[in-house]
Amino acid sequence: AQSVTQPDIHITVSEGASLELRCNYSYGATPYLFWYVQSPGQGLQLLLKYFSGDTLVQGIKGFEAEFKRSQSSFNLRKPSVHWSDAAEYFCAVGPPTSGTYKYIFGTGTRLKVLA
Amino acid sequence: GAGVSQTPSNKVTEKGKYVELRCDPISGHTALYWYRQSLGQGPEFLIYFQGTGAADDSGLPNDRFFAVRPEGSVSTLKIQRTERGDSAVYLCASSKGLNNEQFFGPGTRLTVL
Numbered sequence: 001a002q003s004v005t006q007p008d009i010h011i012t013v014s015e016g017a018s019l020e021l022r023c024n025y026s027y028g029a030t031p032y033l034f035w036y037v038q039s040p041g042q043g044l045q046l047l048l049k050y051f052s053g054d055t056l057v058q059g060i061k062g063f064e065a066e067f068k069r070s071q072s073s074f075n076l077r078k079p080s081v082h083w084s085d086a087a088e089y090f091c092a093v094g095p096p097t098s099g100t101y102k103y104i105f106g107t108g109t110r111l112k113v114l115a
Numbered sequence: 116g117a118g119v120s121q122t123p124s125n126k127v128t129e130k131g132k133y134v135e136l137r138c139d140p141i142s143g144h145t146a147l148y149w150y151r152q153s154l155g156q157g158p159e160f161l162i163y164f165q166g167t168g169a170a171d172d173s174g175l176p177n178d179r180f181f182a183v184r185p186e187g188s189v190s191t192l193k194i195q196r197t198e199r200g201d202s203a204v205y206l207c208a209s210s211k212g213l214n215n216e217q218f219f220g221p222g223t224r225l226t227v228l
Contacts, residue, residue: 043119102171107155107156107157
């Protein structure tokens, strides 16, 4: 069955520290992979996506993610976290294998940033 | 330009009632998605429209849920005989097409008493 696992429900880091949010997936074929951020009172916003090609992808707000096929992972990283990065982060896979257009989201990781 | 809008922002209803949730996508976006997000969970796919037709409704939980997009723009999610378990935030997203970036609306928070 297709699934996305974000093993860390909560993560706390100090401002200026590096960040890595984990995402593992189970999918029948090579998936399309996404990271979204959801800030309080805001809608979900796409940070970055991977479809094919270079396995290290750059996104907005200084985020990057690396696709590792052998580990079925797509971890999100940022070298230096800012207080404004405090939010909830969702990894997602999709879109279709034949006959489906379903995107599957993980349960999210809530990031807290200490001043 | 205007983003995806959803109305109402909050809806409180009683068990057994009928509700309609509306989504206005970004102009020109042919793809439209509905998701449901329960507390502490990620968005759960409900249905995908390409134009006027529902290309994939496999995420609708049961036949109490129905969605339409008659003119290929605005969409309405309809829930009959609401149950307390339907309480959640219902999200709408639109995109230029499949595999393009989805732009999410702010959601409608549905509370069934």
